[in-house]
Amino acid sequence: MAGRPVMIAESYLPQSLVTGSPITQADTGPGGIYARLRDLGHAPARFREEVRVRMPTAEEATRLAIPTERSVIKLARTAFDSKGRAVEINEMTMDSAAYVLDYEFDA
Template sequence: MTEPKYQRIAATLKAAIAEGEYGPGDRLPGENDLMAAHGVARMTARQALGVLQSEGIAEARKGAGVFVRTFHPLRRRGIQRLTREAWGSGRSVWSVDATDRDVVVDQIRVGEEPAAEHIARVLGLVADEPVCVRDRRFVLDGKPVLLSTSSLPAGLVAGSPITRPDTGPGGIYARLAELGHEPVHFREEVRSRMPTSDETARLALPGGTPVLLVCRTAFTQDGSAVEVNEMVLDANSYILEYDFDA
């Protein structure tokens, strides 16, 4: 019935943060402070701090202390980036940094692979048929924020710049159009979950940070899919925006 000690301690810390006693980036009371203040064992104090870390409220830096996390999201416009319309005004609920900071490609790997089962199904291929895979990592101010894996039917893009790291002006969609497979319709599917250990490493994620999964499928006029792009986003770095008319 009674609340465990570690939850009570965690609650007091959360309350103090909510009160503004500790702001973003500030150092929280550490294990030793909590042991003294609440008269508990080290493991109990650790458990309390662990609650805040697993909720993404705080972040421990080994040897330094436990600090309140910050939230500086990027805004990613899912639709305007692929059309050129502009609805323009209308304030946003979340405050945005005025400057659209620039995200740049950090790592890139282009190659040909047998298609995974779920990719082959969408692209209308038989399993293990080759696909052109473009695997990229994007960084913002040195911090990786996005992993993107794009798959296209290998037979469709063979010999085109799509199979090379630099696809030229307009990117792969412009090249697809030149090949007679212009994408005219897109579908984005969005999920969220905790990262795998591989994603944690590649995105340098602190504990308690989920990832957003965005899977975009590009369709041509005849309704066939020509590209599947699976993206993994640091949830702490992104707001996805979708604007559309009724």
């Protein structure tokens, strides 16, 4: 079904870091949140992701226009600056039929 949502995403940022900055606006400008974090001197230097698969809540199924019997992927990504401070947590709820998560990393 073209034009339907396939992800619900919410970002959480430290209030003490972003208060009064353009990052708090609905339109954060070119480059989005990560560009604004860079402007503030807290560019993401590394990420950690936690991936789970579960059944959707009724609200999630409605918002994603999927059957309640279809699983969702719940991905929580934490962005850390070069000093190890968590500067963003992004929680994504994804329609499992719309995504393939493909990771590559050194052993």
